[in-house]
Amino acid sequence: MSYPFLSEFDIIFAGGGSTACVVAGRLAACDPSLKILILEGGQHTLNKAAHVQPYQYFTHQAPGSTTMTFNVGNPSPHLNGRAPIVHCAHCVGGGSSVNFMNYTRSPASDFDDWGVDGWESKSLIPLMKKVLECAASLETYEVQADRPTHGYDGPIKVSSGGRKMSISEDFIRVGSKYHKRPFSDDSNDLETCNTYSPWFKYIDGTTGTRSDAAHHYVYNQAHNPNLQIWAGKRVKRVIFEDKRAVGVEFTNDLVSCPDANQSLSTVRASKLVVISAGAFGSPAILERSGVGAEAVLKQCGIEQRVNLPGVGENYRDHNGAFVPYFGGDEFVTMDRLWRGEESVVQEHLALWNSNRESLIAQNGNDAKIKWRPDEDELKVMGSTFEPRWKEFFQDRPEKAVAILTVFAGYLGSSGLPPRNYVTAEIITLYPVSVGSVHIKLGENGKEDVDFTTGYLDDPSDIVPLNFGYKKLREIYRRMPSYRGEVAAFHPRFPEGSAAVCGEVAGPVDLNAPDIIYTAEDDEAIEQFHRDNMQTTWHSLGTCAMKLREDQGVVDARLNVYGVTNLKVADLSIVPKNVGTNTYSTALLIGEKAAMIIAEDLGIEYRL
Ligand SMILES: Cc1cc2nc3c(=O)[nH]c(=O)nc-3n(C[C@H](O)[C@H](O)[C@H](O)COP(=O)(O)OP(=O)(O)OC[C@H]3O[C@@H](n4cnc5c(N)ncnc54)[C@H](O)[C@@H]3O)c2cc1C
Structure with missing residues (x-):
């Protein structure tokens, strides 16, 4: 034809x-x-x-956004009958034009695990840094010089973004002390994990613009x-x-x-x-x-x-949970910008146009740990996770179970009262569950999507989410900006439980005892994740x-x-x-x- x-x-x-x-x-x-x-x-x-100014990234998720497609998954019993929504980009540049700009790289061994000729890490690493005579590397790593696995002459700029967030510095300081993990200034060297580290961004350090x-x-x-x-x-x-x-x-x-x-x-x-x-x-x-x-x-x-x-x-995707806390009024967060307070936006635009040390070139997320549980944590995580740990993670110290982080600001679309917030996020990295995406003929005779996320189908997948909720809560309770939990977006702990959420005057001492969760509390966390866990857009x-x-x-x-x-x-x-x-x-x-x-x-x- x-x-x-x-x-x-x-x-x-x-x-x-x-x-x-x-x-x-x-x-x-x-x-x-x-x-x-x-x-x-x-x-x-x-x-x-909306694409060039980094701080605007979350606007693309607003209801009615035309720069995203909202894919509705089939309801799942593992999500308490919920139909999860997974967004993907819908604009020139795709995800790179709407994403959160967090710069992360996988361990080199991930590529070797694919088992495909020509796609082993030894073939791919040269594309990340300039060692091939004929090719430029893909990135310009602006944050540290002379790192062997990073590139320094590529089109994609990686920097620490605009004005630094003190909340993230506190996360590194408190996290590494309380959680007893070392600091490393580069957890994206294709190997290092289990360290508290800065989280750099796909933002041009000179222009303060998104590196899409x-x-x-x-x-x-x-x-x-x-x-x-x-x-x-x-x-x-x-x-x-x-x-x-x-x-x-x-x-x-x-x-x-x-x-x-x-x-x-x-x-x-x-x-x-x-x-x-x-x-x-x-x-x-x-x-x-x-x-x-x-x-x-x-x-x-x-x-x-x-x-x-x-x-x-x-x-496949990664599994995420975003949980908001109250933050102290005296701390700098992204909230006023994200709420669109005109005077604050104008002030930061002026800064951005002059020296770029501005929140316009920020995503509110400057620190993370690519976390691996230690022996004590594994005991608490229990037998449901044990087979997965032994089969995949145990002998592979470069593989993290999850990323734990905090955002300086409320990352959500519910209209919370105008004040300061901090959002704790966990992203689990190698969930076992697998789904599928097909076209189907809808009831109206038009093409529709038949999308099964697979989220939490495997019983081991929810365990790091449940544990991560508790760990992040303990870390944030010890940070200076902590003012309690936004209870409506936390698990519904039974009345009288030591875990009950609410607003408080300030942080607990670094050496304060951890919250003790009962079996009922654990059940509340489990249900919370089945009701609320979400895509990480991966x-x-x-x-x-x-x-x-x-x-x-x-x-x-x-x-x-x-x-x-x-x-x-x-x-x-x-x-x-x-x-x-x-x-x-x-x-x-x-x-x-x-x-x-x-x-x-x-x-x-x-x-
Ligand atoms: C909200 C969000 C936040 C993210 N945050 C981060 C982050 O902080 N850090 C990070 O490393 N990664 C992040 N990611 C993930 C990353 O951006 C994506 O994994 C990556 O961009 C995917 O690239 P791709 O080329 O596979 O697809 P995409 O970049 O999604 O490109 C596919 C393109 O195809 C177009 N398209 C689809 N169907 C058709 C059709 N029939 N005809 C014509 N065009 C079509 C779409 O509109 C889209 O533009 C995020 C992604 C999203 C969506």
Whole structure:
């Protein structure tokens, strides 16, 4: 069948998020004559304050936001019947344009665990720092000089952000004393964990702006007419001639352009189609193109082109809980800015425009521990976690069970009274539970999503959350800014319990006894997490790079099995979870994908 193609490009990217921008930007820089098109469902982000000014990151989660897609999961008995909502980005630059900007890297061994040729840590580390003659590194690490695993000449800037938060300094000081863990100034060296450390950010230390993939890989090549971004365009499916991908079909995106017509257009790709629509978008495009499991396609009335039952399976995320506390009035938090108090915003904008030592270049989150339990903690965590500890963590000192941190400010959308808050956060890093994301035909005959998060399906997954709640509470109780718990957002402890929450005058002594929790209290914490645990926005794995017979979707060179001229490049290819906030992994996959594609197309890779 032949199609009336609108125009022709060498490479078309279906989706213009973090990874797509890296790949497209690198290829365009290597060969400016290459005709590249990025089709992105969301809108442009170029120089828009909500994307460029770091402090605004949480605005993207507001109800009605058009820069996010709100994916509603199926109700789960492990979440007390709740249907969890997992957001993903919907704008040029994808997650890199809306994320919290926390700079974290996984242990090098995570990549070795994938077991995929060419993706071992020894092949990937050179992409993070400049050791390859032909390539620049992906980051410029502004916080410390001469660190062997960091890069110093890449487009993505890593700094400590604007004005430092004293609450985070207290977290490191109190945490390391009370929790008896050492301090380290770099827990992102691909190995170190279990230390109290500063948490650096994807923020340019000179300009105070977000270091996203859109501005730093693609928008900065606006002089090249061969690199085009068409925003507000939703890719429906890949077009094939026999088994060869030759283009894509797209329409106006209903969220970005609600009034535009919904007619379909096609563009031709003479060399390659790269699906880069993230963990939700990429499997959906494959399934709409007839690549996937028979039952899924049949339910949607789509003719199967390639039987790939792994498409949409292997969904993974990290598990998070955000718990607010009252903070002392005399401490600096992000609350007044986040509430939009005009005088404070103007004051900090003026600072930002002059010397950048401003809260505009902050996310309120300057410290963390990548935590591993010690013997005593493991005893308290009990037998439900023991098998998981022994099988995965025990002999691997570089693998953390969770990240514990505090935000200086209330990170939530409930209208709390205007005062100072601190939010404690736990992110568990290698949950066992796995979910899936597929398209389905909704009751109205329109396409819908059939999304199972898998959250807390495995009994071991809730244990670190429960333990982390108690540990973070003990740490924060000892910090100078502590003024008690915002009870409505904590577990409902029974009346008379020593754990009952509420406002207090100030912190307890560093050596004060820990709160003793009864079995009933523990049950309240368990129920709290089943009712409230949430995504950490680290969705991945749904087009896994594995052997085809092992439910793989792409091979080690990112080719989709069973067809030609079609690759996937984004976090959906990650076969096993990574112990990190995932922007670093998306950047790395982008760098690696660019080299693979250049090699495939015979382009000299020199930057
Ligand atoms: C709210 C939030 C906070 C985060 N915080 C951090 C953090 O602090 N630190 C960190 O390291 N990581 C963080 N992350 C994670 C990180 O940003 C993501 O893991 C990463 O950006 C994913 O990259 P990707 O290329 O796989 O997908 P994305 O960047 O999500 O890109 C996919 C793109 O494809 C587009 N798309 C989807 N379907 C279609 C279609 N059919 N047609 C056209 N376009 C389509 C989407 O609109 C999107 O722009 C956060 C993510 C979010 C969402």
